[in-house]
Amino acid sequence: MTGFGRMPRKEDARFVRGRGTFVDDVRLPGMLHSAVLRSPYAHARITSIDTTAAEAHPKVRAVLTGADLEERGLAWMPTLSHDRQAVLATDKVRYQGQEVAFVVAEDRYSARDALALIDVDYEPLDPVVDARTALDADVPVIRDDLEGKRDNHIFDWEAGDASATDLLFESADVVVAQDMLYPRVHPAPLETCGVVADHDAVTGKLTVWATSQAPHAHRTLLALVTGIAEHRIRVISPDVGGGFGNKVPIYPAYVCAVVGSMVTGAPVKWVEDRSENLMTTAFARDYHMRGELASTSDGTMLALRVRVLADHGAFNCTAQPSKYPAGFFHVVTGSYDLRAAYCAVTGVFTNKAPGGVAYACSFRIAEASFLIERLVDLLAGELGVDPAELRFRNLLTSEQFPYVCATGWEYDSGDYPKALQLALDTVGYTELRAEQERRRADDEYLGIGISFFTEAVGAGPRKHMDIVGFGMADGAELRLHPTGKAVLRISVQTQGQGHETTFAQIVAHELGIHTDDVEVVHGDTDNTPFGLGTYGSRSTPVSGAATSVAAQRVREKARLIASALLEVDPDDLEWTPGRWSVRGAPDSGASLKEIARAAHGDVDLPDGVDGHLDGSCVYNPPNLTFPYGAYICVVEVDPGTGQVKVRRFVAVDDCGVRINPSIVEGQIHGGLADGIGMALMELMAFDTDGNCLGGSFMDYLVPTAVDVPPWELAELVTPSPHHPLGAKGIGECATVGSPAAVVNAVMDALAPLGVRHADMPLTPAAVWCAIQGRPLRADLAIE
Template identity: 70%
Template sequence: MTTVQEHAPNPAAGDPGRPIGFGRLQRKEDPRFVRGKGHYLDDIVLPGMLHGAILRAPVAHARLVSIDTTEALAHPGVLAVITGKDLQALNLAWAPTLSADVQAVLVTDKVRFQGQEVAFVVAEDRYAARDALELIDVEYDMFPPVIDARRALDPGAPVIRDDIEGRTDNRIFDWEIGDAAETEAVFANADVVVAQEVVYPRVHPAPMETCGAVADFDPVDGRLTLYETTQAPHAHRTLYAIVAGIPEHKIRIVSPDIGGGFGNKVGIYPGYILAVVGSIVTGKPVKWVEDRSENLMSTSFARDYIMQGEIAATKEGKILAVRTNVLADHGAFNATAQPTKNPAGFFSIFTGSYDLKAAYCKVTGVYTNKAPGGVAYACSFRVTEAVYLVERMVDILARKLEMDPAELRLKNFIKPEQFPYANKTGWVYDSGNYEPAMRLSMQMAGYEDLRREQLEKRERGELMGIGVSFFTETVGAGPRKHFDIVGLGMADGAELRVHPTGKAVVRISVQSQGQGHETTFAQIVAEELGIPPESIDVVHGDTDQTPFGLGTYGSRSTPVSGGAVALVARKVRDKARFIAAAMLETRPEDLEWEKGRWFVKGDPSAGKTIAEIAFGAHGTVALPEGIDGNLDAEVTYDPPNLTFPFGAYICVVDVDAGTGHVKVRRFIAVDDCGTRINPMIIEGQVHGGLTDGVGMALMEIIAFDEEGNCLSGSFMDYLIPTAMEVPDWETGFTVTPSPHHPIGAKGIGESATVGSPPAIVNAIVDALTPYGVTHMDMPCTPARVWEAMQGRARPPV
């Protein structure tokens, strides 16, 4: 069942006795943040701590001829200078990536991208470490760089990964999804076929806090404590054990407060490993924190796809099939987070929200002399690119058919009665009711009035555009039978204990970077047990204190760990029933549950609250056989399927005909994330994702010149949106619960970033209709919009 909520900027607080969905509970973590009392990586200071700095390659492709560290070692305050040869001696020169490739920790043979790690200096303070970098003498033998993904496939292109035995070209993989023959047959008989090359340029998460680590290796007991800016502490612990040979139970990963992640802090960077090696070599704690240029130049990017898209349809506007050929630039090492049991990844959802007869996609991955990928940057493993492709193609089809783009989408939606719906690439969408979301967004926007306003403005020579996008996202990375990272299955644990006084602690395996886990997961427990949320603490980010899980990315926190928390709370509730029966001297089957208490059927006055039961569990009551003396439980949740949130977005832009400047005047976002736990947190996630989408659509790009020099190494060159560039967001929602999730939740963290770029670009192209513009690639900067108006549109740099 789907329910529709009208747009309500300031809804009432709701029923505090029902924590999920109704109450806008203030975030429990905010008091420390707004007071400046958060505890971030760079706040960590350990006794005797040293500081590390990385020497990075100034070129994109070159053989390492020699490296002389003599002067650097003689610099005051320097204790060690570590090179690739040193790591080779320790068998630590190469480390596994998230896609089961390997990446050089320090260069041993040749440089493969500008900014690659060449040497690591450990000194008494960060200034001495940085100064010593200038004293390292490195000789390079230059090679031609390969920057263009198309050129990487040329027969004569330099081979970037010549470290791989038998490697003769730059091709990483060729994936195929769908049925090529069936799709070709549908296209051959279609009334209308439209085609377009769609480029999604390289962008960067650019979190407020850059990446860093503090490593503390104890040579006496062989224990390693590593403080990291990581979204996946347990996965990191396992990989460090594999790489370094340290027993896993002797590795503790602590992830403190994180100033934004967006996927940038999923992978293991060389700097993390170098901090560990520095601590082993010196016998003291070592801190490494990158600066902004290092973060932009060398840490995980996202996107960088060239997509050849086609749609087949009838002349009446029924979409029949979609196909695409994708060229994916993965940089110098294939570090893109990729489930090994599902090599096609989440790009398989390129069929979108539409009921099709056929679909086919081929994806080719290539190496180039750019920094490697690795993140699920608010995209859930390529959902963002897939949605962008299909939503641009649907708009191009609408233009060809001279149909309204909103009406064309309404005509082709998967219908409610078709769910669960198996798309043509094998995904089974759990639930959906798309038309109410689309209708609500049009109602909130005043869609017909906007179209009339647009016509009036065009008569006056003013450029106004209205862009529509509709997306279905696939999130909640799991179940483990289908998804893993380097062999580790995507199931999450949760542990819950109710103390004798009725206060509770829930331990989770996902790590927050601003999503409000300490609030959301407390609300889930409160809903299930009737304990006030303020009486529930959420523990996360410490592998010694939390159960195993694969971490936070791909909007998997609520769909996977949220499910685990709901189930562990129910397990505690079931256990409480047996304890309550002993306390009430009755049988468990004679008890009935109401929020917060078990009572005797037919006699509500005879009951025990969860707090009373917790005290009794630790008291003198004779407990039933098999029930221990604690009120606690633990579970591992392996979800049966992914979850599929969706949304309808409408963007209104004004374009200055003289300068090409685009102003996003209005943006209406209607999201359906299933059961809503905390509306305030949901709105915050949506607002952030929409702002992110404005940045990607209008200004963000990691660009390179022909020599492989990164042209976007600072916020002077890599522009990100501020409050000046975004409108007041207008949000609404529908609710279509997931039928398989314990509380019906689907996830919301990445939806807005998925749905907003196509809506914005569709609006810009719509505004430029009088100039005959049918497509533009992001970012739609003023210069590029102006050039498109002159008939000289160019692809991203």
């Protein structure tokens, strides 16, 4: 196959045969195993640590504590948000599950057993669990390790025009306001985090196999933390069983495994269990939001005002561009033509696990999209207008693109009303509303929820965005062998998205060769160009663009070589897929395979052409790309039990040009399941002592096939005008758009019972309490 279209994923051949290679499959001679001792307290001082009994265990090779790392200058490591995080706790623990000691043993069972032999004396401190009280004068200071720190404040950040927004609110006919919680959720990838570190004391070379979404960033950070020269570090990210943002950060155990290998002289493996993954690795969301939407009496939306309290846990580790510490900066106004907007965000420390990953959303866009879509439904209820009609009155039209939103970002392209109409037609909206009226008469509660979202993906441009000072550009290197077979090396890292297929299709599209003749290399810093990895739907918008440009450069170089081979002027050649031929004489030409051979042969090449057939590109995107979609969810609610059943879900997505529709649809299916999980069941809750109540899949529920309906998909294609392929990206869209559709549907079902709003997750208990007029705060066992 050449070019774009449906085709089976190339990587699936090894996966369906059980031939994938994951970090836990790595076996090295003399390899040791490790385990982490974690704090049982959310907040406590460490008065002493006695490792004598553990070190005496016959199979234990090393025990590391914070004091040991402090001697090496490794007690603290930088985070992606310019904070610092303890590798192993030295002064005190700041969240339940924080790393306190690291045991290296001959097998993983002995390493785990030895944890019980370590005696740690803790002095418990009062925990700060509720972000709403984190800035109170009488609460403990969590980050007293920071010089001069006297409170739990992290940052204040704002976007938009506060004065212009306030003026529009003063003149508005109608204002709706709502406090909302987007609760803490977890990416919960199928494969947990893990690492194998192998330090060679003779060569000084460090090789690390890691479950990484960003191998090059991990290499650089490991160099900064350990002091090992970066060119002596090789990070290999083999097959990765899902990431969803969870595998962007470096975790303390990664550093400990490196030190463990340096101390023992042997490779050290660490793989966490499911409870460790859920309780201590990077979470997402946890935003307390207040939104206000101003409108005229006829439903023309005027302005949006937002205040957010962001709970970032004990260390600020958010994987976000450093200029935008809180997100919300791209699309807080959603898909609507608002005259002004203002958003202010305050970040605080609490005694919870650190993080704030871009879990299937580009830097807090899921929260922003949820906020505006809930407000639009509340405004529709206030005005007595159908939610679809209100959206039609305010959606951006195709003539308005490129459109600069109220916070200053330029949306690239779209036809929003057409997408919404397609969703309404697909679901049979008019008939559903008629059914709803009939069933309400029989005290049956059918709900129809609409969500329209604009996503902003393809993080870059580098002038706007960086991670720990590294601009968010990515590269691609393409080389054709003398036989015409191609090798593409990319800097982004797949975690199931099908990069080996999609990127081969891009090369095939540009060069007219078969996808079977393209090998895609990724996940190895010694064999790929530098880049910041895969998250925020960066792959196709950034590295896919780099691949396209690199292939175009190969094609242009092939033209020059073909001119020498055919002894004609380069301007006399014309391109047909896979071949340069003489204009007006199509039989006189050379295939790409023949040109590749000539590039490595004795043809007298033109000036400036140095032989071989290759091309590369470091792509710095001129702008983000802005995919969008219209989603409609249909639910049935049992008011007696609070049970919600999702009956139908229609998703219309416009992600620009679709390289492989099958992969696009798979991404949408997964994202929709994510959204239903967050809306109805997923919750990382804590009790008043800071104990995590979601440490297993018995407590932290994720949706299964039983919980989701058959998805009904439709599409539009509005190419991005600045992307070489017109592609916009799709990986996170469904997770951004679907929670609001589900919640709007449940609130629509409960409207006759007087329910205006309830926070996610809409578990049966939460829905039942909302019906009783007693909203449930399930995230904290305080009220």
